[in-house]
Amino acid sequence: MKHLCYMICLLGMLVYGGSSLKVRYDGDQVLKITPQTTDQVRYLQALSKEWQLDLWKPDSAEEIHEGRETHIQIPFSRIQLMKENLLGQGIPFTIMISDVQKLIDKNAQSGKTMQRNQISSRNYNYTIYHPMDEIYQWMEDIETNHGDLVTKHYLGSTYENHSIYYLKLGLPSNKKKKAFFMECGIHAREWISVAYCQWFVKEIISNYKDDFNLTKVLKQVDFYVIPVLNVDGYIYSWTTDRLWRKNRSVQENGTCYGVDLNRNFDSHWCSTGADSVCESFIYCGPSPASEMETQALVALVEEHKTEILCYLNIHSYGQLILYAYGYTYNISENNDELASIAKIAVEKIMERYNSYYIQGRASATLYTLSGSSSDWVTDLKINLSYTFELRDEGDYGFELPPDQIEPTCEETMDALMGIIDYINENYLEDNAVSITSVWMTILLSCALHISYSIFN
Structure with missing residues (x-):
């Protein structure tokens, strides 16, 4: 079973190295969006839930707040509509990642060309x-x-x-x-x-x-x-x-x-x-x-x-x-x-x-x-x-x-x-203190032993 797992993982490495993952994000973008008002927050929360968008930061719609930068991955099929909606609502945004798949491919190729020992x-x-x-x-x-x-x-x-x-x-x-x-x-x-x-x-x-x-x-x-x-x-x-x-x-x-x-x-x-x-x-x-x-x-x-x-x-x-x-x-x-x-x-x-x-x-x-x-x-x-x-x-x-x-x-x-x-x-214990304590105990024991010998 362990060898089978290794083979499956190795196959996955080769597939990823060739940028052939089954799920692709061609043309997807990650937008930095900063709602300024309560109405804009509510609009963005509702849209995120309705479209089941992948929130990168924060990771739940309830945590979208006024003035807080929000990072959301937008599928290519909804990019244009999303931008039109944001502009229509007056919600400021910038593009954080212009093409998610291109970034994945670039990083995969970079990892592939590095020495792999x-x-x-x-x-x-x-x-x-x-x-x-x-x-x-x-x-x-x-x-x-x-x-x-x-x-x-x-x-x-x-x-x-x-x-x-x-x-x-x-x-x-x-x-x-x-x-x-x-x-x-x-x-x-x-x-x-x-x-x-x-x-x-x-x-x-x-x-x-x-x-x-x-x-x-x-x-x-x-x-x-x-x-x-x-x-x-x-x-x-x-x-x-x-x-x-x-x-x-x-x-x-x-x-x-x-x-x-x-x-x-x-x-x-x-x-x-x-x-x-x-x-x-x-x-x-x-x-x-x-x-x-x-x-x-x-x-x-x-x-x-x-x-x-x-x-x-x-x-x-x-x-x-x-x-x-x-x-x-x-x-x-x-x-x-x-x-x-x-x-x-x-x-x-x-x-x-x-x-x-x-x-x-x-x-x-x-x-x-x-x-x-x-x-x-x-x-x-x-x-x-x-x-x-x-x-x-x-x-x-x-x-x-x-x-x-x-x-x-x-x-x-x-x-x-x-x-x-x-x-x-x-x-943690101080080793120096511990060693000193041990020696003090030994010396005290010796002193008591000598004292006992002298007076008895």
């Missing part, structure tokens, strides 16, 4: 996007070549019977360790998220032996990295529809496909910023944690919830670092700490390439949504939970070119090391 993790190319078969092989090679630090584990299965794996990074310890979770690829089309998870693993492996603080952290913390949670959707985005978002479970007696996994967690499920209509891009599912992928992740987090220091949910695009809450405008109990850590991460990102990121509460900074993994883990009393929306701000959207993978991952790694340093300083 698949032999082992030692010469794996981290500056291109990889289909699922290569990621499966990469995980196996990583464990084989770095078994002293990394182990591969089975998380669960998907609706289409694909395996979900995670990598556990950590050094041996005789004490109970803390945990740091990173989940990528929950939305199928957000390929930069998947690329970053692999980059993170590479950087930890490459640097920990020469970094005293990182070595110290790895002795006290295990990193749980899920490179692709939505495996079915990710494969489908390579083989059939580059802009597919959801998973691939069959819904409504076979009439439609897929659930938005980041609306499927049991945290104020389907109450806001989600949709109970199956055809919607933000369909929350028939019930909380209805999906096999969600259930698998929930089981792992529940198993380690008392140990988890930090949980990261990696997305694209928008250049944002977000924290609780998404479903309400209420402020979490540790909002000040969350904000101060996010500020550190934003500053670290800015230092390398001067990339501008915004940090803040998800509901106030981005839009309201319910059923997200980030809010769910916050409800479990895991103090540090963040959603990272990586590059870019809108020039390419979900079609971030391969030549931006490296700078995106580098600046994101800087941010993550800032968070790890904070955890090291504020949540």
Whole structure:
């Protein structure tokens, strides 16, 4: 079965490399639209629902607001009518992507011409996007070549019977360790998220032996990295529809496909910023944690919830670092700490390439949504939970070119090391203090022994 999966994924890679996906977007455009009045907002919301348009930002019609820039993909067949409607309503707009398919084709060709080494993790190319078969092989090679630090584990299965794996990074310890979770690829089309998870693993492996603080952290913390949670959707985005978002479970007696996994967690499920209509891009599912992928992740987090220091949910695009809450405008109990850590991460990102990121509460900074993994883990009393929306701000959207993978991952790694340093300083034992305490205990014991010998 595993070899069959590899063959299917490889076929998908070849098909995508030749720009022959079954679903094409020839002539589709992405428009930047900024409604100025309440009537314009209502008009745009109604049109988006009536035409079932793919909202890239925000991802639900209810979150279209006055003065907020909205990115919407418009099918070629409706482009002219859409522009006439916007002009007729006096709603300002500009063209963000003039031809979605041409951008897909260009990025596919760029990735195809770049060096594609698949032999082992030692010469794996981290500056291109990889289909699922290569990621499966990469995980196996990583464990084989770095078994002293990394182990591969089975998380669960998907609706289409694909395996979900995670990598556990950590050094041996005789004490109970803390945990740091990173989940990528929950939305199928957000390929930069998947690329970053692999980059993170590479950087930890490459640097920990020469970094005293990182070595110290790895002795006290295990990193749980899920490179692709939505495996079915990710494969489908390579083989059939580059802009597919959801998973691939069959819904409504076979009439439609897929659930938005980041609306499927049991945290104020389907109450806001989600949709109970199956055809919607933000369909929350028939019930909380209805999906096999969600259930698998929930089981792992529940198993380690008392140990988890930090949980990261990696997305694209928008250049944002977000924290609780998404479903309400209420402020979490540790909002000040969350904000101060996010500020550190934003500053670290800015230092390398001067990339501008915004940090803040998800509901106030981005839009309201319910059923997200980030809010769910916050409800479990895991103090540090963040959603990272990586590059870019809108020039390419979900079609971030391969030549931006490296700078995106580098600046994101800087941010993550800032968070790890904070955890090291504020949540972990100080090895120097611990060693001093041991020696003080030994010296005190010796002193007592000598004293006892003298006076007895």
